Amino acid sequence: MQKLAYMTIGSVATLLAFLGALLPGLPTTPFLLVALWAFARSSERLxxxxxxxxxxxxxxxxxxxxEERRTIRREIKLFALACAWGSVLVTALAVGLSRPVLLGVVATAAVGGTIAMWWFPTER
Structure with a gap:
């Protein structure tokens, strides 16, 4: 049962990673970390x-x-922040204040990404 749960978590994280690779504003690497973690515990094939x-x-x-160094390269951090806050700007321009919940969710995600980029050490 636990193996099935890990496979499900890994599959959902992989799907989100694919979406993140294709859609601006949605991260890829964090979902890949989760997928790697889950598949390492459940399925060598996956x-x-x-x-x-x-x-x-x-x-x-x-x-x-x-995973190896517990650091993030500076250019990756800058790109992630640009995508996160660019998504807030695009959302604000597209919907204005007519959809405040949507704008709030996107802005909250950008704040979360900003905190994560600040929290993790930068590779030197």
């Missing part, structure tokens, strides 16, 4: 499949770097 996926190769390299 872990190998994830590691061989070309679309995720760059994010996977960053996830591995983070």
């Amino acid at each position: 872990l190998g499949l994830l590691e061989r996926t070309p679309l995720l190769s760059t994010a996977l390299a960053e996830a591995r770097r983070f």
Whole structure:
């Protein structure tokens, strides 16, 4: 039962990582970290499949770097912050104040990403 739960978590995280690779504003690397963690505990086959996926190769390299060094490269942090706050700006311009809940959710996600980028050490 526990193995199935890990496989489900890994599959959902992988789906979100794919979406993050394709959609601006949605991160990829954190979801890959979760997927790697879950598949390492449940399925060597799914872990190998994830590691061989070309679309995720760059994010996977960053996830591995983070796992090994517990740091994030400066350019990755800047890109993540630009995407997060760019999403807030695009959302604000697209919907204005007509959808305050949506704007609040996107802004809250940007604040969360900003805190994460500040919290994790920058690779030197």
